[in-house]
Amino acid sequence: MTYSIGEVAETLDLTVHTLRYYDKEGLMPFVERSPSGQRLFKDSDIEALKIIQCLKLTGMPLKEIKGFIQWCQEGDSSLTQRYEMFLERKAKVEAQMEELKKTMEIIDHKCHYYMTAVEAGTEEIHKN
Structure with missing residues (x-):
């Protein structure tokens, strides 16, 4: 099809x-x-x-993606390069996830901060 x-x-x-x-x-x-x-x-x-x-x-530039596609077209002779490329991508994504986790912690903190301030009707609650 x-x-x-x-x-x-x-x-x-x-x-x-x-x-x-x-x-x-x-x-x-x-x-x-x-x-x-x-x-x-x-x-x-x-x-x-x-x-x-x-x-x-993952942020990979199109030029590098094109290289990957070419490796795929080459067949088994490029298996090692493709494997190493994915290991590199995995490491980059893991680093991005760690950064996002830190960002989420800040956002969670600010959500709690503003929720309690809204409930109290003032930010003064956080200054004590």
């Missing part, structure tokens, strides 16, 4: 423009085209695009 670019965009909550941009940037060499040039997406293409979205969410 194949899907249109519009169907894929809707499935992945992306715009058609974004998918065309990814294609222009060389992130979708795996997508086949019809004789008229229309992109024909398969289930495996959608899964590959989910990985691209995941890497993008």
Whole structure:
């Protein structure tokens, strides 16, 4: 079964423009085209695009994502590079999560601060 670019965009909550941009940037060499040039997406293409979205969410630049896609195209000879890349991404996400945890602690504190101030009708409650 194949899907249109519009169907894929809707499935992945992306715009058609974004998918065309990814294609222009060389992130979708795996997508086949019809004789008229229309992109024909398969289930495996959608899964590959989910990985691209995941890497993008980690802050990975498109240039590096393109390198990853090229490694995938090379096959087993690049397994070590891909594994190491994901270990690096994992470490970055773990660091981001720690930062977000610290941020959440501050937000929780401020929520408690303002909740008690609202209940008391003044911030003076915190100055004692």
